[in-house]
Each structure stands twice: as structure tokens, then as C-alpha cells.
Amino acid sequence: MLSVLMLRFNGKNMKSANGACMPKRQICSAVSVLILLFSVSLLSACGGINEAGLIVAGSTSVQPYAEVLSEEYMILHPDVLIDIQGGGSSAGIMAAQTGTSELGMSSRVLKDEEKSLWYVEIARDGLAVIINPENPIQNLTLDQIRQIYSAEITDWSQLGGTNTKIHTITREDGSGTRDAFVSLVMGESSITPRAIVQDSNGAVRQLVADDENAIGFISLGLVDDKVKALQLDGVAATRENVLNGSYNLSRPFLFVALSEPTGETKQFVDFILSAEGQKILMNEGLISPLEGTGT
Amino acid sequence: MKINKEKISGTIFLLIALSALSVLALITVFIFIKGVPIIAKVGFFDFVFGMVWDPGNGAFGIFPMIFGSVTVTLGAAVLGVPIAICCSIFLAEFAPAVLSNIVRPAIQLLAAIPSVVYGFWGLLFVVPAIRNHLGGPGLSILAGSIILAIMILPTIISIAEVSLLSLPRHYKEGAYALGLTQWQTIRSVLLPAAKSGIVAAIILGIGRAIGETMAVIMVLGNAVAIPQSILDPARTLTTNIGIEMGYASGDHQQALFATGIVLLVIVMILNAFAQYVTRRK
Numbered sequence: 001m002l003s004v005l006m007l008r009f010n011g012k013n014m015k016s017a018n019g020a021c022m023p024k025r026q027i028c029s030a031v032s033v034l035i036l037l038f039s040v041s042l043l044s045a046c047g048g049i050n051e052a053g054l055i056v057a058g059s060t061s062v063q064p065y066a067e068v069l070s071e072e073y074m075i076l077h078p079d080v081l082i083d084i085q086g087g088g089s090s091a092g093i094m095a096a097q098t099g100t101s102e103l104g105m106s107s108r109v110l111k112d113e114e115k116s117l118w119y120v121e122i123a124r125d126g127l128a129v130i131i132n133p134e135n136p137i138q139n140l141t142l143d144q145i146r147q148i149y150s151a152e153i154t155d156w157s158q159l160g161g162t163n164t165k166i167h168t169i170t171r172e173d174g175s176g177t178r179d180a181f182v183s184l185v186m187g188e189s190s191i192t193p194r195a196i197v198q199d200s201n202g203a204v205r206q207l208v209a210d211d212e213n214a215i216g217f218i219s220l221g222l223v224d225d226k227v228k229a230l231q232l233d234g235v236a237a238t239r240e241n242v243l244n245g246s247y248n249l250s251r252p253f254l255f256v257a258l259s260e261p262t263g264e265t266k267q268f269v270d271f272i273l274s275a276e277g278q279k280i281l282m283n284e285g286l287i288s289p290l291e292g293t294g295t
Numbered sequence: 296m297k298i299n300k301e302k303i304s305g306t307i308f309l310l311i312a313l314s315a316l317s318v319l320a321l322i323t324v325f326i327f328i329k330g331v332p333i334i335a336k337v338g339f340f341d342f343v344f345g346m347v348w349d350p351g352n353g354a355f356g357i358f359p360m361i362f363g364s365v366t367v368t369l370g371a372a373v374l375g376v377p378i379a380i381c382c383s384i385f386l387a388e389f390a391p392a393v394l395s396n397i398v399r400p401a402i403q404l405l406a407a408i409p410s411v412v413y414g415f416w417g418l419l420f421v422v423p424a425i426r427n428h429l430g431g432p433g434l435s436i437l438a439g440s441i442i443l444a445i446m447i448l449p450t451i452i453s454i455a456e457v458s459l460l461s462l463p464r465h466y467k468e469g470a471y472a473l474g475l476t477q478w479q480t481i482r483s484v485l486l487p488a489a490k491s492g493i494v495a496a497i498i499l500g501i502g503r504a505i506g507e508t509m510a511v512i513m514v515l516g517n518a519v520a521i522p523q524s525i526l527d528p529a530r531t532l533t534t535n536i537g538i539e540m541g542y543a544s545g546d547h548q549q550a551l552f553a554t555g556i557v558l559l560v561i562v563m564i565l566n567a568f569a570q571y572v573t574r575r576k
Binding site: 060063086087165167172173174175176179182190192193194195196197198199207210211213214 | 347348349350351352359422423426431432433434512516517518519520527528530537538539541542543544547
């Protein structure tokens with residue numbers, strides 16, 4: 001579609017260049033053609049329709065990871081086109097059921113009526129609630145964390161800490177990490193609008209590392225020694241505890257399909273489950289089911 | 296033949312000028328097409344004066360962000376304008392040639408520093424300083440105002456200086472002939488005469504401050520509530536778009552475009568006002 005437009009504009013401007021018949025003017029018109037092309041390509045970039053061979057749709061939490069995986073996969077298999085779309089877990093499962101997409105992505109456990117679908121867990125996403133290492137608190141209950149984030153608890157002294165205000169840090173609306181936190185912790189309450197908003201795991205971690213009174217949440221894989229991951233109801237936030245199910249702040253990332261995938265789809269799923277694909281996911285901070293088996 | 300040549304070059308330049316203009320038109324039309332539906336759906340007053348921004352639950356009120364933009368920009372003006380005006384008076388009237396040849400390019404260099412660098416500097420120095428000496432989380436209106444005050448200096452200084460330098464020579468000579476001192480001349484003759492230019496400089500500086508995004512995202516804290524003190528975090532219209540555009544879709548995405556419409560209208564009003572002031576004379 002883009003090339004047709006380009007040709008048309010080329011043709012139009014070639015005429016005026018021919019009429020001018022002088023090199024200088026040709027340069028001038030070449031410049032104007034370039035500028036026109038630029039604006040045209042801007043226009044068509046907005047409405048570009050990708051005729052993908054393989055459509056993967058669903059959870060916006062899984063989406064960024066699926067995009068990384070598909071980019072890697074398309075480098076290895078240049079003839080394959082994979083189109084990753086958002087929409088949410090339920091929409092993804094629905095798309096897989098109706099066949100509008102080959103694969104659906106879900107960041108929640110399937111409901112009973114959805115269990116008839118074929119599905120595979122590609123990784124687990126763990127959440128760590130982090131505070132500054134200077135903060136004496138080691139352990140909070142799920143309820144306490146919810147009360148901090150809904151601003152029912154606003155001072156560390158209410159939790160047995162120092163007599164200072166809690167600086168609550170959250171992620172931006174639309175972030176998968178925030179979605180996970182809301183669904184796993186917040187229940188019916190919502191995050192207080194007074195919370196500081198940062199737009200990446202790294203920014204939250206940096207802020208908590210700098211501020212003794214801050215509390216934040218990040219992907220478990222990104223915790224380092226500059227911050228302290230809180231124990232949840234006495235269970236340490238470690239990858240082992242996520243895998244054995246004792247640490248509750250985690251959720252599965254599922255790929256769903258109408259029936260067991262074949263052909264191109266199967267190859268993509270196999271790539272994700274291979275050691276190479278799992279390594280990509282681990283580098284991005286996810287927890288791989290392979291970790292427990294020592295591969 | 297010669298007329299023909301003139302005509303063609305004129306047409307080519309017109310075309311190029313129009314292509315720049317068409318980009319502006321394209322962007323404006325695009326933003327309006329994307330943003331107007333959600334304003335219509337939520338209702339204009341509920342959108343602009345709504346107090347709750349919770350896109351996940353269908354609440355789209357941007358008043359906290361409008362409030363944030365206004366307070367941060369006012370803070371930047373309060374901190375930055377006096378410094379900028381004094382600096383432009385110094386450059387135009389007091390500074391010896393040697394000194395102004397150093398100071399002027401140095402100030403212009405301020406404008407060349409990328410905004411992300413200002414933000415990073417603010418995050419590493421200004422934010423911890425506020426947190427340790429004044430309290431609060433550090434990410435605050437005060438931090439945003441300080442960073443923006445520095446960022447609007449070059450705009451205000453250069454425009455105000457030009458408007459002082461472009462005053463007719465006989466204003467100053469007449470004042471001296473009447474026996475006024477240098478300071479009296481500046482205060483009662485030059486500043487009033489250059490008033491429209493200086494006001495325009497301030498308005499353009501404010502326009503720059505209200506449109507700044509990257510540096511503000513990094514130091515403002517981006518909380519979506521109306522702040523209670525200048526040490527509280529806040530969110531501006533620009534940072535609302537900047538921070539949430541990543542995975543926004545559907546109504547949420549439209550609401551971000553609608554935020555852009557409000558911002559565009561505010562900046563257009565400011566620029567139109569600056570033009571009006573400079574032309575009034």
C-alpha cells in the first residue's frame with residue numbers, strides 16, 4: 001500500500017522535474033519529493049495493515065515478552081511473520097477459541113469452562129514488594145500491603161517501623177506489573193492516587209534504593225542488593241518459593257490454542273519452550289519452569 | 296525565461312513551506328480525530344474538571360493534571376523569571392563586551408542541553424537534596440519547578456535581551472541628557488519601553504515549561520492527586536501522556552490523545568497571547 005502511494009507521488013513530481021529540465025531544479029524538486037514522501041510515509045505508517053502469517057493476541061502483560069520472542073524467532077526464520085496484539089487475557093482466550101488468532105496469551109489461570117482449550121505455561125511472573133535496606137521491617141502480610149497501597153496505613157510506625165510517612169510507589173496505568181499487583185494484592189480496593197508513579201521496574205527500584213521511606217513493587221527477577229524484598233506472610237520472595245507455590249505473588253503466563261498447535265504455530269511454541277527461548281524470558285526477568293529441573 | 300525561472304523557484308519554496316504546514320495540520324487533525332470521541336463519551340466538563348483518573352475502571356478526569364501543569368509552570372515562572380530578567384538587563388546594559396561574549400553563548404548552550412539530561416541531573420541532585428533537607432519523597436512540584444526554571448532561562452533571556460537592545464538609541468540618550476543615572480534610565484525608561492517584548496518572552500518561556508515532558512516525568516513523581524504542598528508529587532498533562540502511552544489501548548489511548556487536545560489548546564492560547572502582546576506596541 002505504501003509503495004503504491006510512493007509511486008504515485010514520484011510520478012507527479014517527476015513531471016515538474018522534467019518540465020524544469022535543469023539539474024539545480026531537479027535537486028530542488030528531489031528535495032520536495034523527499035519531504036512529500038516523508039509526510040506520506042508518516043500518514044501511511046498510521047494505517048498500515050500487517051498481513052501476518054501467525055497472530056498471537058491477548059494479555060498486555062505477556063505482550064512485551066511475546067514481542068521479544070517473536071523478534072528473535074523472526075530473525076531465525078525470516079520467512080515467518082508473527083503479529084503480536086494486545087487486548088487482555090480474556091480477549092486473547094476468546095480469540096483462540098473463535099480461531100481469530102492462532103495463539104492466545106493469558107496472564108491468569110484458565111477458568112473451568114476454558115480448561116478444554118490446549119494451553120501451555122511459558123513462564124511465571126513473580127512480584128517482589130521492595131523497601132530500602134535501611135528500613136527495619138522484614139515481613140508484611142498481604143493485608144498490610146493492600147492497606148499501604150490503599151492509603152489506610154500511611155506511616156511506618158503503624159507497622160512497627162520508624163515514625164515517618166510511607167512513600168508509596170506504583171507503576172503507570174496499563175503496565176502489566178501494575179495489573180498483576182492489583183489483581184494479586186488489591187482485591188476490591190484501588191491504589192491511592194497519591195502514590196508516586198514511575199514508568200519502569202528500574203525507576204521504581206532506583207527510587208526505593210535512594211529513599212529510606214519508600215515501598216514499591218517490581219518483577220521478582222529484577223531484585224538486586226540495593227533494595228530489600230519483603231517476606232510475604234513469612235515466606236521469602238525467591239524464585240524457588242514461586243516455583244514450589246509457597247510465595248503467592250506470582251501468576252502464570254499461558255499460551256492458549258483451540259487445539260494442540262501444528263506446523264508454524266507449533267514451531268514457535270517449541271522455540272519459546274526451548275532452552276534458548278526460556279533464557280530470553282529469564283533475561284527479561286521472568287521465572288522459567290525449567291529452573292527447577294536444572295537446565 | 297527568467298520570469299519562468301523565478302516562478303518555478305517560488306513554487307518550489309511554496310511547496311516546501313506547505314509541506315511543513317501540512318505536517319502541523321496532519322498532527323492537529325489526527326489528535327482531534329483520536330481524542331474527540333472520548334471527550335464526547337465522558338462529557339466535556341467531566342473530562343476537564345473530573346477529579347479521578349483511573350483508566351482501568353473507566354474514570355477519565357484530567358483536572359489533577361491541569362492543576363499540576365499550572366502549579367509547576369507557575370513555580371518555574373516564580374523562580375526563573377526574576378533571574379532571567381535580571382540576566383537580560385545585565386547582558387543588555389551592564390556587561391562589558393568581553394563578559395557578555397562569554398555569558399551569552401553560555402546561556403544559549405543551556406538551551407542545547409537535552410531535556411533528559413536535565414531530568415537525570417534533577418533526579419540525582421535536586422530530588423535527594425529536597426528529600427534530605429525539606430522532607431517528603433523528593434519527587435515533587437518544587438523539584439519540577441526548579442528544573443523547569445533552569446530550562447526556560449535561555450528562552451526568556453534571549454528574547455528579553457533582544458527587546459531591550461532593539462530600543463531606539465535616543466531613549467537612552469534622552470534619559471542621560473536629563474541627568475538620570477544608569478539604573479534610573481533602565482527602571483523608568485528602558486524597561487517600560489521594552490515591556491511588550493519582555494512579557495512575550497515570559498509567555499513563550501511559560502509555553503516552553505508547560506510543554507516540557509521528559510525532564511518533568513523524571514522529577515515530578517507523577518501522582519494523580521491534587522498536591523497539598525509543593526513537596527508533594529504531581530502530574531502534568533504532558534507527563535500523563537508520556538508515562539501511560541506505552542500500553543494504552545482503546546478508551547485509555549483516546550483519553551491520552553484528548554489530554555493532548557487540552558494541552559494543544561493551552562499552548563495555542565499562550566502563543567497567540569504572546570503574538571498579540573508583541574504586536575500591540
